[in-house]
Amino acid sequence: MSDPVLTIILSEDLQLRCFIRRFLLKRGWHARHIREISLPVGGGAGVRWVREKLPDELKAYRSRNARAATSLVVGCDADDQTVENRIQSLKDACTAAGVPFRNDAERVAFAIPKRNIETWLAYLRGTIVNENDAYPKYRYESECREQVTRLDEMCQKQKLEPAPPPPSLAHACEEFSRIRK
Amino acid sequence: MLKRIYADNFRCLVNFELKLDRLNLLLGENGTGKTTVFDVLYCLQQFLAGNAKVLNVFPSRELTRWQSSLSQRFELDIGVEGEQYAYSLTIQHDEDRRKARIKKETLLLDGKPLFEFEEGTAKLYHDDFTRGPEYPFDWTQSGLAVLQPRPDNKKLTRFRAHLAKIIVAAVHPMSMSSESREEERALSRNMGNFVSWYRYVSQEHQGAIFGLVQELARVLPGFSSFSLKEAGEAKVFKVMMKQASGNGRPEIPFDFSELSDGQRSLIALYSVLFVLKGQGVSLFLDEPDNFITVRELHPWLGALKDLTDEGIEQAVLISHHPELIDQLAIPAGRWFERDPNAPSRVSDQPGAKVEGLKPSEAMARGWTK
Numbered sequence: 001m002s003d004p005v006l007t008i009i010l011s012e013d014l015q016l017r018c019f020i021r022r023f024l025l026k027r028g029w030h031a032r033h034i035r036e037i038s039l040p041v042g043g044g045a046g047v048r049w050v051r052e053k054l055p056d057e058l059k060a061y062r063s064r065n066a067r068a069a070t071s072l073v074v075g076c077d078a079d080d081q082t083v084e085n086r087i088q089s090l091k092d093a094c095t096a097a098g099v100p101f102r103n104d105a106e107r108v109a110f111a112i113p114k115r116n117i118e119t120w121l122a123y124l125r126g127t128i129v130n131e132n133d134a135y136p137k138y139r140y141e142s143e144c145r146e147q148v149t150r151l152d153e154m155c156q157k158q159k160l161e162p163a164p165p166p167p168s169l170a171h172a173c174e175e176f177s178r179i180r181k
Numbered sequence: 182m183l184k185r186i187y188a189d190n191f192r193c194l195v196n197f198e199l200k201l202d203r204l205n206l207l208l209g210e211n212g213t214g215k216t217t218v219f220d221v222l223y224c225l226q227q228f229l230a231g232n233a234k235v236l237n238v239f240p241s242r243e244l245t246r247w248q249s250s251l252s253q254r255f256e257l258d259i260g261v262e263g264e265q266y267a268y269s270l271t272i273q274h275d276e277d278r279r280k281a282r283i284k285k286e287t288l289l290l291d292g293k294p295l296f297e298f299e300e301g302t303a304k305l306y307h308d309d310f311t312r313g314p315e316y317p318f319d320w321t322q323s324g325l326a327v328l329q330p331r332p333d334n335k336k337l338t339r340f341r342a343h344l345a346k347i348i349v350a351a352v353h354p355m356s357m358s359s360e361s362r363e364e365e366r367a368l369s370r371n372m373g374n375f376v377s378w379y380r381y382v383s384q385e386h387q388g389a390i391f392g393l394v395q396e397l398a399r400v401l402p403g404f405s406s407f408s409l410k411e412a413g414e415a416k417v418f419k420v421m422m423k424q425a426s427g428n429g430r431p432e433i434p435f436d437f438s439e440l441s442d443g444q445r446s447l448i449a450l451y452s453v454l455f456v457l458k459g460q461g462v463s464l465f466l467d468e469p470d471n472f473i474t475v476r477e478l479h480p481w482l483g484a485l486k487d488l489t490d491e492g493i494e495q496a497v498l499i500s501h502h503p504e505l506i507d508q509l510a511i512p513a514g515r516w517f518e519r520d521p522n523a524p525s526r527v528s529d530q531p532g533a534k535v536e537g538l539k540p541s542e543a544m545a546r547g548w549t550k
Binding site: 003058060064067 | 535536537538543546547548550
């Protein structure tokens, strides 16, 4: 039997999903070990979709993780909310579905850029950013390649620069330590 | 209905047993032996259909590569009208792998012998299981296949007739010719002779053609009817299509080969269902979803499931398509597995039952173990 998938990316936003995937590849994952869950067409309510899907993905993660080490990366924009509020809304969705939220030992990480992934990309291009303004989008998601490399370099140095980084990116880096190989 | 198939020392099948129901889906990764099981069934059909020589049907190159044994064994258990046939064939290949002979061939009905061949001697039994004639027979072909129907061997010939009603096929539209030189009773393994087969069944089951045409008119936009046009010694299969705008405009005859791969596949798949319904056939179809859209797959599968209650005796499918997997994997799945250069294994326990996920998604993640 061929290698099973080790990491699931559940993300509403195509650019964010692409960024996460490429970052994992940079950090040593193999493409066969990653599976991205796609948002259905008409994805305006992307955060709601993540909330709806998360309980099932947590159940699947736990079912699988009992047999083989697995991880789950959940990505969604914070938009005008705080990162903590977004995580709380995901927790509420799990509670409503009767599925326990992730515990400290679980390899489940949240990547929640504020305002959105374009904020992180602008920062990784060297722009001084805040988490309220909207920054330009790429025409093609794959254009984030250099920013992925930049973040990988920062991870190796264990330092986000220029300081201060967007707090949501710093939060995501802490989250990444949950699933780090 | 084929209830059980067993093979030993044939490609990746070593001491391999598969039990089947009326509707099954064979699942598993590439190279786990699903199609090989169909090949075994097809080979046994060919072997029992006439005068085929054993080495032509079961050449030595098909012996399991990592085994040294030169003995192959195949078994079929088939239920017909409440009675259980058990067919067994043991083939012995020579050391130089250029010759093979039948070591033993038997057919039992409810545990009692109808035919036995061993060490060059055939023994026949009457329908009441009393001993019939015993005679020397050729080691290189089936003694069962060549027996002529007689009033006292109806049970034996019923087994052969039932086996002949199993269709083992994969839809290869690129292999389907528009032309037919003669009618053919049996559909070939890749359905390349579809038009010749249609020529035959359209004569034998004329009433069913009307239902087929009606169904295809719903499935294929613009489809009107079929016709077989004389073209010298051959006949050419034409598909009449309506013109898009309005009534009164003449229909356009298209050569079957002018249709898309998907259209030809749909015609073949619906023909098999609608022409053969009520005939007691069993369908073993290898990846029927290959060329057709998701939109068309669901209704075809629905029709297949409906017809398994209306004269399609058994349907066994191989598929990697999420639509088929999600519908059939849990209730009707047979899960194939195989380690590299190791024998195939099969289980009827759902391997892909991961809480929160569809079976197809669990399979896509490789979470079936």
